[in-house]
Amino acid sequence: MSNLSAIFYYLKVSRVWITGITLPDSVIVNFPTGKDPETLSPDLPDNPFSKAFDNATEATLQRLLYPSFLWKLQNTFDLGSEKQLRRSLAIVGNYMDDAVADRKARPSDDLISRFLNKRDVDGNPFPSSVLQHIALNFVLAGRDTSSVALSWFFWLVMNNPEVEDKIVNEITTVLSETRGIDPKLWVEEPLVFDEAEKLVYLKAALAETLRLYPSVPLDFKYVINDDVLPDGTFVPSGSTVTYSIYSVGRMKTIWGEDCMEFKPDRWLSSDQTRFEPPKDGYKFVAFNAGPRTCLGKDLAYLQMKSVASAVLLRYRLSPVPGHRVVQKMSLTLFMKHGLKVYMQPRKLDGPGRVATSA
Numbered sequence: 001m002s003n004l005s006a007i008f009y010y011l012k013v014s015r016v017w018i019t020g021i022t023l024p025d026s027v028i029v030n031f032p033t034g035k036d037p038e039t040l041s042p043d044l045p046d047n048p049f050s051k052a053f054d055n056a057t058e059a060t061l062q063r064l065l066y067p068s069f070l071w072k073l074q075n076t077f078d079l080g081s082e083k084q085l086r087r088s089l090a091i092v093g094n095y096m097d098d099a100v101a102d103r104k105a106r107p108s109d110d111l112i113s114r115f116l117n118k119r120d121v122d123g124n125p126f127p128s129s130v131l132q133h134i135a136l137n138f139v140l141a142g143r144d145t146s147s148v149a150l151s152w153f154f155w156l157v158m159n160n161p162e163v164e165d166k167i168v169n170e171i172t173t174v175l176s177e178t179r180g181i182d183p184k185l186w187v188e189e190p191l192v193f194d195e196a197e198k199l200v201y202l203k204a205a206l207a208e209t210l211r212l213y214p215s216v217p218l219d220f221k222y223v224i225n226d227d228v229l230p231d232g233t234f235v236p237s238g239s240t241v242t243y244s245i246y247s248v249g250r251m252k253t254i255w256g257e258d259c260m261e262f263k264p265d266r267w268l269s270s271d272q273t274r275f276e277p278p279k280d281g282y283k284f285v286a287f288n289a290g291p292r293t294c295l296g297k298d299l300a301y302l303q304m305k306s307v308a309s310a311v312l313l314r315y316r317l318s319p320v321p322g323h324r325v326v327q328k329m330s331l332t333l334f335m336k337h338g339l340k341v342y343m344q345p346r347k348l349d350g351p352g353r354v355a356t357s358a
């Protein structure tokens with residue numbers, strides 16, 4: 001949890017904080033590789049891995065946006081975004097090679113170290129190239145997804161003060177049960193797992209954020225064999241099916257007339273004590289659904305709950321006037337200009353009695 005203390009330092013030194021840039025980077029690179037990318041403080045030098053990773057994501061998008069002959073041509077002659085992709089992938093690859101070599105020399109509790117102890121179906125150890133891809137797959141899947149979700153979450157919460165009050169009341173109520181009623185005890189240590197589990201309203205607010213602003217707005221499926229979809233549509237082998245997770249989250253037929261409103265309560269049981277997602281898992285597809293559901297879903301909720309409560313317990317956020325929050329066309333639903341906020345220290349009076357500022 002040292003990453004959380006680092007972000008508090010970051011919060012203290014800067015009055016305006018652009019969310020979602022550094023924290024998940026640090027957490028999600030550390031978890032599979034055991035390497036801290038050291039991106040949490042503005043004083044730290046640029047991390048070439050993080051930069052290259054961003055550039056590679058951007059360049060990959062170009063492949064999806066433009067006709068394939070264009071990027072194939074650029075690829076052949078090593079031009080434009082393909083040149084950028086090749087260079088960025090080399091930097092990312094080197095970083096991962098170093099991480100694998102480090103973990104082989106000094107195993108720890110990270111994902112690569114665990115896979116070092118595993119064997120493939122033929123009983124052989126995984127080669128370094130496979131370990132590198134496993135770790136990279138987790139970084140790719142978990143890095144920007146949780147980060148952008150937190151940006152949208154904080155923005156929605158800032159604009160819905162009644163939701164913010166309910167979240168903070170829930171956190172203080174849970175912490176007063178587990179740690180006692182002295183507010184100092186609530187911020188001494190990060191949440192433990194059992195405390196995070198009890199934050200059902202916070203989870204509802206996070207799920208509601210992902211319904212309206214899914215981190216992965218579009219998903220693609222490649223058709224291996226000729227098939228027919230349940231509605232009778234024929235899909236020939238070799239084609240790609242794209243579906244809009246963003247649109248599914250905003251359909252009246254699924255979510256009702258108030259589908260465009262931010263209402264965490266819709267995720268709670270009628271007595272408001274339990275998180276209750278739709279019974280049909282295919283109605284909420286921000287984490288995909290069925291056999292290929294996101295493997296990191298629970299980790300993502302835990303990570304987002306930890307950051308959200310750490311920040312909201314200490315600060316009340318408000319928008320910086322004139323800062324425009326707009327969506328960016330990308331594989332991940334970024335905020336085009338980030339999220340700029342003012343942070344006011346929050347005074348906590350006791351469980352369920354939350355003052356807004358110190």
Ligand code: HEM
Pocket residue numbers: 137138141142143145146149210214215216219220285286287288291292293294295296297299300
């Ligand atoms: C808010 C956070 C997250 C969201 C919205 C999200 C969303 C998704 C979605 C939509 C997919 C399906 C992609 C596809 O169909 O190709 C997926 C797959 C996956 N996610 Fe996540 N994800 C999140 C966080 C994470 C985290 C933190 C990790 C791991 C550390 C992770 C690991 C994975 C993996 C390994 C897959 C592939 C599963 C498979 O294909 O069987 N995700 N995620």
